[in-house]
Amino acid sequence: MPPSSPPGPTASAPAPTAPEDNAPRSLRIEDWLTVIVMAALALITFANVLVRYFTNSSFAWTEEISVFLMIVLALVAGSAAVARDQHIRIEYFAEGGSVARRKLLARFGALMVALLFGLIAVLSVRVVWDDYRFGETSPGIGVPQWWYSIWLPLISALIAARAIGLFIRRGRQAPPADHHGDFQA
Structure with missing residues (x-):
């Protein structure tokens, strides 16, 4: 009896790609943050719960630090979403139409995100200075x-840079294939 080969893709079948294959490798920064x-x-939350349970009082600093960390978390996650092209959009408009239209809208969206967060970065420097x-x-x-x-x-500038990177990547590659016919009977 001949030995059986392990199941898996054959040489003629392309290997499946992960959805993040077109994202930059430097996303480890956002992931680790x-x-x-x-x-x-x-x-912080667990320590505060323990202190409250055993002493009926809480750490005064935990709420302030937690709010700050949640804001940082939202901004870092926003940066990762932009870099992975998973930011919010209206799928009806973004996924419809011709290939050229989808590519144009994807690049326009990336450019607008870069413009918005670049503006936030510049204007918020004044807040920091004040x-x-x-x-x-x-x-x-x-x-x-x-x-x-x-x-x-700082993080707004990172998001703007990620959006510019997405804009450049979208200019170099074709948009995803049309999925409108996937559910035909």
Whole structure:
């Protein structure tokens, strides 16, 4: 009896591709930041629950730090979504029409995201400067407010850079195949 070959793709069948194959390899930054921020949120919340349970009081700083970390998490996740081309869009318009139209809309969307977050990055620098110049402190624990606000222009610039990268990648490749006929009987 001849040995059986393991199941899997044959030489003539192309290997399946992951949906993130067209995303940049440098997404590890966003992925690791997401893991670190989520772990910090979980640890802070768990520590606060334990303290409340055993002492009937809580850490005063946990709410302020948790809100900051959730904002950072949303921005980092937004950056990863843009880089992976999984940002929000109206599928009816984005997936309909000719190949050229879909490619044009994909590039237009990436350009608008880059413009929006570039503008946010530039304008929020003024907020950071004002926080620093006027010595604003956070309401909960009294640390300098710019420690929190400095992350908005930085991560917004990252999102804008990711959107520009997406714009360039969309210009180099054909849009996804038309899926409108997939459900025919």
